[in-house]
Amino acid sequence: MTTSEFNKCVDLYSDGLYRFIYKSIRDEDKAMDIVQDTFEKIWLHVDEVDFSKAKGYIFTTGYRTMIDQIRVDKRFGDWEEVKEYDHVSHKEYSDVKTIVNKALAKLNEKQRSIILLRDYEGYSYEEIAQIMDMSLSQVKVSIFRIRQSLKEYIGKLENVI
């Protein structure tokens, strides 16, 4: 990948990666750092990366960087869990989008990443499996359960509203 192709990757994929990371960890600063670290890592191996496969490489690197960051933060005990939803009353659920976001926050990190890759980036099961280092069947089962879980959550809240 040339420098110009690298820069093109920045244009094409940095926003998507940022959304993916931010939605996964819900920390703006950390998400920015992870995106930056990701592209820095990519740059170090820029000669080895084929431009046509750069997106997958970027998201794989981004996901693993995020996991590393989460592990480090958890080890040091300062990972800020998503607590903002714990005290939110149903009155604040103004629309479906909000409800879905709440439901998303209920998922664990891995589940969240899977569904974000699927819905946000439109990755296939095979690509998700590759990015997240899972088997194809694991991805399928996960998506099945995540959809069910989201549906249950949304259904319950809609009934309340």
Added chain:
Amino acid sequence: MIHQENIEIYILDFYEGRLRDHEIEALMKFLVLHPEWKKVFDEFEMITLEEDSSAVLSDDFRNHLKKQAHQPHDISEKRIQELLIGELEQTLSQQDQELLLLLLSGDRNIQSQRELYKKTILVPDYSMVYPNKQLLKKGRHPIYKIPAFKYSAVAATFLLLLISYNIFKEPTIPALNVAMEHRNMISGSEISSSGNTPIKASQETEPFRYAPTNQSLAPVLPPNQSGDDQREALPSDYLYSSLKGSTLVEGIKPSINLPETNGKIYIRREHPMSAAEKSQLRKYLVPQKKAISPGTSDLRMEPQNLPKPELEPQNPMTTFNQPPLLIQLKSKGFGQQVIAKINADAGLDIIEEDSRKFNFRNALIAISRFVQDRRGILRHTERESSEEIAIRLGNLEIGQAFSK
């Protein structure tokens, strides 16, 4: 033959008109011989029930009872969920799609579940974009964009502004200029002033002749040669190993964080320092730490402490006239700090870092900006385009070197 066990059947058949003539004749003979059955025969009436028009099923219930021609009757709840999710994931076969349509056509519960599943699809918020995209790019003339400074970065910036103020408040920067003069005399190469006009380095034998970079700010002053500073000098290879010609040496990676430096600032966060090197650095840092803030003198390296550089004539670093600086950034309230050394070649080494929460990126940007401003090379304005910056920086060879 008619007898006691089948007489009722004959009687019923008679009334329903299903007996033939000889059977009717036999039945009449039997009734004559058995008067008790004659009485039953005479009293039998063909009772018919009239339709009760009030007892009808509702259409809904009737429809509910109806079955489609090929409707499966053994679909489990799990299978229905699979079909609904499969539809969402677009993984259904043609057969499964038809099956799902059949199920949906007759079951409101499944229809409502389908609607709920549709709502589980996450829609990206495209208004959410990575704010510092330009900072990630590589190239010769990246566009400078000031990021949103937060928290620790604000503290770092404030500290740097304070340092800048103290430095420029004084009429001279003797240590810096003397240091560079020292280098120039050693290398004998050309140097450029802050006005980008090349001047010939002094060939005089006097060791520390002052060569001001800015006449208005830096009048000629004798160097400090008192020798009262006993700090140890950094090893020369540490100071100047960061650049060799136009190639980055091992262990150093160009920073993508600092585009406003036109690629000239780099970070050596992962520099594998040897034990001896660390030891020397610690010795060096001790007096610096004690007096790091707020005085400007705390940031200088006295000329006698400067290592002797071994500059190559073709080394683009020779166009710069900045001695090393040591800068300590502290994040207020967290006790985290970054100690960075800005080298003569504008390279930036992170010497100590206790900054897990420290906004490292912003801190470095602040440092680099500070350095650039001091040199008068780059004073960014938001109105300045990347092309304008490129033109203004066009004669900076070191920028070209790093961009390769």
